[in-house]
Amino acid sequence: MELPLQITFHSIQRSDAIAGQVRSRARKLEKFFDRIHCCRVAIEAPHHRRTKGNEYRVRVEVSLPGQQLVVTRGEGDHGAYADVYAAIRDAFDAMRRQLEDHVALLRDKAKTAGSAQIEPVGQ
Numbered sequence: 001m002e003l004p005l006q007i008t009f010h011s012i013q014r015s016d017a018i019a020g021q022v023r024s025r026a027r028k029l030e031k032f033f034d035r036i037h038c039c040r041v042a043i044e045a046p047h048h049r050r051t052k053g054n055e056y057r058v059r060v061e062v063s064l065p066g067q068q069l070v071v072t073r074g075e076g077d078h079g080a081y082a083d084v085y086a087a088i089r090d091a092f093d094a095m096r097r098q099l100e101d102h103v104a105l106l107r108d109k110a111k112t113a114g115s116a117q118i119e120p121v122g123q
Contacts, residue, residue: 003026003029003036003038003039004038004039005022005023005026005038005039005040005041006038006039006040006041007019007022007023007041008040008042008043009042009043009044010042010043010044010046011045011046012044012054018043018084018085018088021085021088022041022088025088025089026039026041028092028096029062029095029096029099032096032099032100033099033102035064035065036062036063036064037063038062038063039060039061039062039063040060040061040063041058041059041061041091042059043057043058043084043088044056044057044059045057045084046074054082055080055081056074056080056082056083056084056087057073057074057080057081057087058072058073058074058081058084058087058088058090058091059071059073059091060072060091060092060094060095062095062098062099064102067102069095069098069099069102071091071094071098072091073090073091074087
């Protein structure tokens with residue numbers, strides 16, 4: 001299934017290379033959870049600095065059945081990202097970890113629900 005993906009650029013010129021990197025990372029998220037409704041990615045350069053260069057922020061939102069996961073990497077983190085590709089990588093890695101946690105939680109719920117319905121025989 002092709003994941004519905006929305007990429008938004010704020011205060012930064014649209015780049016096919018950046019959009020391609022985002023598409024590639026978003027496709028990989030489907031390997032961890034195949035019931036993703038949509039993925040929205042916002043890439044911004046909130047401050048244009050002449051001496052230090054741009055700092056980038058990446059926000060990834062993933063809509064799941066009954067839940068929405070959000071990750072933001074960039075300004076406000078331990079260090080701002082001077083490289084937009086590093087910000088994209090770290091944001092999608094954090095989203096992958098959240099999806100893995102979500103899948104593990106669903107498995108645990110399924111196990112406890114399944115074991116609660118089984119009654120011991122002979123009692």
